[in-house]
Amino acid sequence: MIAAIPLPVLVIGPDDRIRATNPPLERLLGTGLIGKHHITALRQPGIIDAIAAVRSTGISAKVRFVTRDHEKDTFYQVVIALSDADVVLSFEDQSAAEDVGKMRRDFVANVSHELRTPLTALLGFIETLTGAARDDPAARARFLGIMAHEANRMTRLVNDLLSLSRVEEDERVRPREQVELTGLLAAAIKGLEPQAAAADVTVRLETQVEHLSVPGDAGQLRQVFGNLIENGIKYGAAGKELVVTLHAPAHHLRLRGQGVQISVADQGDGIAPHHIARLTERFYRVDSHRSREVGGTGLGLAIVKHIVNRHRGRLLIESELGKGTLVSVLLPVESLS
Ligand SMILES: Nc1ncnc2c1ncn2[C@@H]1O[C@H](COP(=O)(O)OP(=O)(O)OP(=O)(O)O)[C@@H](O)[C@H]1O
Ligand SMILES: [Mg+2]
Incomplete structure (x- = not known):
């Protein structure tokens, strides 16, 4: 039955040995696992502890499992559940969701960085205008010019961001x-x-x-x-x-x-x-x-x-x-x- 499931699935028997695997799991952890102790196949403390906990409490658990190859890390969410005397593990690849999360973080970091530069400049000029250059009309005119330039830059950035999100929204229409x-x-x-x-x-x-x-x-x-x-x-x-x-x-x-x-x-x-x-x-x-x-x-x-x-x-x-x-x-x- 588990051979028909597209996710990697692992079944551990009551003796803590692996009872069954399916082809996606063999691609993930290798072949020839049947009969081996699950610790040899899984090797990550988090998941091994969770298996013991599920066995003793009977309550299902979700844990993270990471595989590394020379190119990149792949993150799985593993659902561990008890089925009669067996423990069944199913692995769900979370990389796509992780990538989206990373893109969002990068995006926020970029936006913040782009806004911080003109903001820092504006604050600097405000400080100068309220302090040292308070009674200097020539400096005031010049600084206000630069401040307008920086404020325009922020407006343009915000406008571009808004049009980007609008365009993304109706891309399918x-x-x-x-x-x-x-x-x-x-x-x-x-x-x-x-x-x-x-x-x-x-x-x-x-x-x-x-x-x-x-x-x-x-x-x-x-x-x-x-x-x-x-x-x-x-x-x-x-x-x-x-x-x-x-x-x-x-x-x-x-x-x-x-x-x-x-x-x-x-x-x-x-x-x-x-x-x-x-x-x-x-x-x-x-x-x-x-x-x-x-x-x-x-x-x-x-x-x-x-x-x-x-x-x-x-x-x-x-x-x-x-x-x-x-x-x-x-x-x-x-x-x-
Ligand atoms: N015609 C071009 N010749 C040379 N480089 C270009 C040309 N068009 C774009 N680029 C390069 O591609 C980059 C990205 O262009 P893009 O239009 O997305 O951003 P931008 O012009 O820097 O900013 P914005 O368009 O948001 O005001 C530019 O920063 C520039 O380095
Ligand atoms: Mg441009």
Whole structure:
């Protein structure tokens, strides 16, 4: 019967020897265990004590059991229960839950760290303004300027976090509107004109089709291209061009159907290959110092990725060090059923 159970299961007889195992358990603890004393197979004091306790009280128990191989630790929750004179152990792999827990802790640590830096700066300036610089109008004006900058950074971080959680929430809901891309791209570029001018980057829009509508969420797609163009401006090179291209619709294998490619090409420093796969992780920055200087929190591409997923599209990043970066979004043109 236990051979049919997908979890590792171990049965210990009244003589404390192993009476039965199933294939998942053999993969976990090895073969040839039948007839051996359970201590030889289990070897972790916590679980051995718990087995003795279950035997004497008859009350089931749950304990943690860790296996180590050279790659990583695997955590199991083991339920120990009495069945007539036998003790039955079933092992449940908890690694996925542990990983989620770790991700959450990392996330909280990252957010706290990102907020602490501007907060520390603000507190420092408040102290200076109420003390040493109280009667210095020139210093006051300058410090208030920096304080506004830091406060803006915190606002942007909080806004990004909120939009990330919103996007994650409706990732499974398909967008229903039709969105016209030429106008959307032009508007996204226009919105970033001041930033482009300040960075001395010229943004050019090339369209291979007049008008093209795709099923989508206008606000979210605007955010996608806003983020990508902003990155092109921030990490592109001063005095150079940033080219945004709306390609003609075509069959795309990656979409298994008709799709449109929108690409943003800059002529900046580029990104080393080992970073590329990680760029869409939250808070991941190639050069966190430079990114922070230009006001980045490392959430932009994480948001982009989620929105593109929701649209059943693809995000592709190609880059060559010293040459520049090409970020493309593929979006399905036809409504998916
Ligand atoms: N076009 C690009 N050229 C070079 N590096 C880039 C480019 N786009 C993104 N990166 C790198 O990828 C990192 C992650 O980008 P992302 O947009 O997620 O965050 P950010 O721009 O730092 O902050 P945010 O977008 O939240 O303001 C950036 O910090 C930067 O190091
Ligand atoms: Mg960005």
